[in-house]
Amino acid sequence: MLRRKMMKERTLREIKEEYGISRRAIQGYEALGLVAPTGKTKMSYLLYDEKMVERIREIRFYQNAGFQVKQIKELIDAPADVKKNALCDKRKELMRKIEELTRLLERMKKIIEEQ
Template identity: 30%
Template sequence: MNRKVKEVADLVGISVRTLHHYDEIGLLKPDAVSESGYRLYSPANLDMLQQILFFKELGFPLKQIHEIITDPTFNRTEALILQKNMLIEKRSRLDQMIVTINKTIQYEKGAIEMNEKERFKGLGFSHNPYEEEARKRWGNQRVDEANEKVQSFSQEEQQSISNEWESIYTHLASLRDLSPSSTEAQKAIATWYQFLNENFGTYSLEAFKGLGEMYVQDERFTTNIDRYGKGLAKFMNEAMSVFAEAKKQ
């Protein structure tokens, strides 16, 4: 049974305008149009819309979602399994943040003691515990340049960078069962390399490769990165090494 755009919007709980936008950018084109010019969405269209909304909930930008679902190798069942695992991991991170918030409320009331580490548990990469190690590996100048650049960002820019960071890591986590040298993995790692260079100073290929090695050599990195998906740190290390060596040739 085909459904008109308003029916789909009411069924799913999104706006007609959103569906029109998805059509205009080629993300979700209805399979048919009525003689009166109404968009008609097929059951297959609804299946794809479900996938799009799952990816969107996980923080994927629309452009990236389009690339994923139009890839000839895209498999709906595999995608659903990955999305389920990613949502479970996201829920785990949110649960940890809720625990931290509840403890902080009790701390503010004077009911419990709470150290600084406990107050930031589950809050990701905003607080960087790895600066000392970074200074040892790449020197003070590189780290100071990165810190200066970050401090120059407005609050809106910082939020945008944080969102993009999460999106990149989430996407990489969805690929971690592939070969690190696969086209998909290398494309995602190239995005990570570009993101670092655009926002945190200039990374040489050697420094990028060294960063990947730190992901598995320093358990603090490994623990934080693997919150997005078990084995992600190892996958990124190998993919970053392949990327750096390929670009040197």
């Protein structure tokens, strides 16, 4: 008889420590319906399976890229082409910001050198 390989579940504390995500952030994701615990330990600690952990990582990626939680909620389960378009748009936006910051830094350097 084949046994189903069980996915390793992690506690909130393990996820928090491994990925540097606050307990409050994960609870916020839960409140918005973005993630949900997949079980509990005997001590009633919430557990998250690998699928939920991957989803948390994906949410953090979008946040770090500058997406708002409302946008992430729309993107997280969107088809690949929708995600791709959103990421392309965000990439263009970030490239423009980099160019603006580079010009600003160059101007600062010039002013500093003139002082």
